[in-house]
Amino acid sequence: LTGLSAEVNEIDLDNDMQYNSDEFDDEATYRDDSTFVYKKHADSVFTARIDSKTSDLVISGGQDDIAYVWSAFSGETKFQCDGHKDSVTCVGFSHDGVYAASADLSGLIKVWKVETGKEVWSFECSDIEWMQWHQIAHVLxxxxxxxxxxxxxxxxxxxxxxxxxGFSAASGCLMPDGKRLCVGYENGSVKVWDMKTATCLHHVNGKDIHSSSVVCLDCDKDNNLILTGSTDATAKVIHSTTGKVVTTFSCIEENSEDENSVESCAFSYSQSSLAATGTLTGKLNIWDVPTQTNRNTCQHTGGVVKLKWDITSPLVYTACLDGVIRLWDARNGKCCYEWAGHQDALLDFDVSKDGKTLVSVSEDNTARVFSLHKPDS
Known part of the structure; x- marks a missing residue:
């Protein structure tokens, strides 16, 4: 399940996932900064994506074996994605908003025509780890x-x-050029694939690979570097052309007995020299890639489930197991804003293409819509 810890991945998602209630701050728990709460789901909501064309439509999927397409502006449900056999853990819109896809743990994938709400295609494979639409084509x-x-x-x-x-394809990322695909595997290796020929360009393995599963991946906007995060609590920067590991960022905490892993990682859109990692122990690390140094460390009160850079500025959004969305300034490591409202652990979030709206989903059975405010850059 994209963005969740290895610990959560090992739990049967058809049973309630439990987190330490001490992670929740009383003030944050009872304050609700959301502009709208979507309550159609009958169980934990695992995933959500915002349509990049409209910045309005949302598709969310959950443990109730259902996905919904709905409006972030009005809250109206456009249609319900029925027929799944298990928890819906992957969703997304095509680049032009024509199609929406939903996939469940059993391996059943369905594609829907957004305009009509009708199913147009389905396929069944083995258990699904991740799903992504191509940036400019109707390719899933x-x-x-x-x-x-x-x-x-x-x-x-x-x-x-x-x-x-022979190992699970635990994470994947389509490179910005739309021609190459990076896949991270359960044994810690990474492959770079040619999309047209389906041939492996590089297999990053041997002594330089992660010692355990690659659970998150990102590629820089110039198509040169790949960033990987693993359950071994490290991140690696790999050169996409040579397949060589450039550097390893250690997120291991000395003298700590807490289980740790890099749950989410990403390169900055606005400053290509910066990258970020978020860990199960609640640390957001800002890395300076050229100098291979840790620029800032931002501590959360719960594990970081997912991070996402702002498109136009060096700001990072994080979703945390304490139920709070935060916005951090990568330049000084300070928290700019917090958005509270969820009553349980966050599991995923997305930010609209226009940067005005954030949708988050949680174990509290809801999706919440937040209006975003950013400090002057």
Missing amino acids: IVGTQDGDTWMWKIPSGDCKTFQGH
Whole structure:
């Protein structure tokens, strides 16, 4: 499940996931900064994405085996994505908002025509780890627990398969050039695939790889570097052309007995020299890539589930197991804003393309819409 810890991944998602209630701050728990609360889901909500074309429509999926497409502005449900056999853990809109996809833990993928709410395509594979739409085409990509990565044209279903090597395809990221795909595997290795020929350009393995599963990936906007995060509590920077590991960022805490892993990682959009990692122990680290140094460390009261850079400024959003969304200034490590309202652990969030709206989902069975405010950069 993208953005969740390895600890959470090992739990049966059809049972309630439990977190330490001490992680929740009383003031934050009872303060609600959201502009709207979506309450259609009957169980934990695992994932949500905002349509990049409209910055309004949201698709959310949850443990109730259902996905919904709804409006962040009005709260109206546009349609319900029925027919799933298990928890819906992956959702997303195509680049132009024509299609929406939903996928569940059993491996069933469905694609819906947004305008009509009608199902136009479906496929069943092994348990799904992650899903991503292509940036400029009606192409859907999925990584599975059996190690294979699938790519389909929608709605024709024309297919290519990127074969694994016996380990789960735990994470994936389509590079900005739209021509290469990076996949991180359960054994700590990374492959760079050619999308057109389905051939492996680089297999990053051996002594330089992670010692355990690669749970998050990102690529810089210039298509040169790949950032990986692992359950071994390290992040690595890999050169996409040579397949060589440039550096390793250690997020290991000395003298700590707490389980730790890098849950989320990303390069900055506005300042290519910066990267960020978020860990299960609640640390957001800002890294200076050229000098390979830790620029700032931002401490949370609970584990960081997901992070996302602002598109236009060196600011980072984080979602935390304490139920709070935070905005950090990467330049000085200070927290600029907090948005509270959820009554349980956050599991995912997304920010609209226009930067005005954030939608978060939680174990409290809700999705919440927040109006964003940013400090002057």
